[in-house]
Amino acid sequence: MKAVNLKEKFDKIHEHWSPRLLGELNSQAVKIAKLKGEFIWHHHENEDEMFFVIDGSMTIKLADQDIDLKQNEFFIIPRGVEHKPVAKDEVLVMMFEPMDTVNTGNVESNITIKNVQKI
Amino acid sequence: MKAVNLKEKFDKIHEHWSPRLLGELNSQAVKIAKLKGEFIWHHHENEDEMFFVIDGSMTIKLADQDIDLKQNEFFIIPRGVEHKPVAKDEVLVMMFEPMDTVNTGNVESNITIKNVQKI
Numbered sequence: 001m002k003a004v005n006l007k008e009k010f011d012k013i014h015e016h017w018s019p020r021l022l023g024e025l026n027s028q029a030v031k032i033a034k035l036k037g038e039f040i041w042h043h044h045e046n047e048d049e050m051f052f053v054i055d056g057s058m059t060i061k062l063a064d065q066d067i068d069l070k071q072n073e074f075f076i077i078p079r080g081v082e083h084k085p086v087a088k089d090e091v092l093v094m095m096f097e098p099m100d101t102v103n104t105g106n107v108e109s110n111i112t113i114k115n116v117q118k119i
Numbered sequence: 120m121k122a123v124n125l126k127e128k129f130d131k132i133h134e135h136w137s138p139r140l141l142g143e144l145n146s147q148a149v150k151i152a153k154l155k156g157e158f159i160w161h162h163h164e165n166e167d168e169m170f171f172v173i174d175g176s177m178t179i180k181l182a183d184q185d186i187d188l189k190q191n192e193f194f195i196i197p198r199g200v201e202h203k204p205v206a207k208d209e210v211l212v213m214m215f216e217p218m219d220t221v222n223t224g225n226v227e228s229n230i231t232i233k234n235v236q237k238i
Contacts, residue, residue, distance in 0.1 A: 001184070006191040025167035025195045026217055028147055048144035054191065065120070072125040072173065076144045096215060098145055 006032065006054060010092050012119050017111060019095065019103055021118040029099045031116060036090040041082055042105035049077045049097045056091030060084070125151065125173055129211050131238050136230060138214065138222055140237040150214040150235060154206040161202070161224035168196045168216040175210030179203070 004022055009032055013020060019033040035058060051060060052074035060067040060075055061084040067075045077083050104112045123141050128151055132139060138152040154177060170179060171193035179186040179194055180203040186194045196202050223231045 001181070001186065001194070003186055003188050003192045003194050006193075023169070023193070023195050025169055025215065026147060028145060028215070030169065030193070030195075030215075050142070050144055050149065062120070067120065067122055069122050073122045074125075074142070074149070075120070075122050076142050076149075096144065096147070096149075 006092075006094070009119055010034065010054075016090070017103070018113060019116050021116045024099060027099055029095075029097055029101065029116070031095040031097070033093055033095065034090055035085060035087040035093060037087065039085045040104060040107055040109065040111070041084045042107040043080055043082045044077075044097070044101060044105040046079055047098045047101045048079050049101065050095060051075055051077070051085070052094045052096070054092040054094055056087065056089060058085060058087040058091040058093070061086055125211075125213070128238055129153065129173075135209070136222070137232065138235050140235045143218060146218055148214075148216055148218045148220065148235070150216070152212055152214065153209055154204060154212060155209040156206065158204045159223060159226055159228065159230070161226040162199055163196075163216075163220060163224040165198055166217045166220045167198050168220060169214060170194055170196070170204070171213040171215070173211040173213055175206065175208060177204060177206040177210040177212070180205055 013034050016036045019031040023030040053069045057070040132153050135155045138150040142149040172188045176189040
């Protein structure tokens with residue numbers, strides 16, 4: 001058993017909006033991703049989702065407000081709430097969510113990733 | 120709804136080994152704590168527990184190895200595994216575990232905290 005170093009893991013990611021699985025506990029996934037640009041509007045029917053900013057800044061757009069996040073800030077998006085992550089510049093995020101959460105939630109598109117790679 | 124800033128939350132904590140609740144998602148707790156010194160040996164019967172170091176460094180002692188953790192490193196302690204957190208100097212940690220997890224696990228003592236304060 002060993003510690004997981006986030007910097008080493010982020011160095012292995014060369015695409016945006018492509019989450020990787022780092023660990024699992026209590027049926028929950030610990031994922032990381034590099035984000036840049038605009039994602040799509042979506043929601044997760046049965047899963048709350050946490051975005052924790054490790055480096056950089058981003059905005060989680062909700063229907064009626066923008067949640068701005070910078071390093072060492074997090075936000076929990078309650079299940080069912082429409083949201084759209086946006087990052088002007090590249091941001092490194094850690095996500096907590098149930099193991100079966102799909103990145104685009106209720107919307108299936110060409111950016112949907114159903115099998116998240118473990119690194 | 121608003122972002123949670125870890126620095127602001129840590130500034131409200133003035134004791135060691137006293138976890139605070141920052142949020143809940145999918146029946147899981149997001150907690151933070153300031154640790155310094157040696158905790159007790161214990162395990163959690165039915166809960167995996169994640170320690171993520173926000174600032175500083177610490178060691179999670181296991182029966183047969185030491186897991187050293189520094190900033191931006193995490194470790195998931197599987198349920199049932201005996202462990203003892205130790206921090207030579209103060210360390211700031213985020214923890215992720217089921218809502219009903221008690222800090223001293225199977226050991227009840229004068230440092231057991233059953234009702235974690237939300238901040």
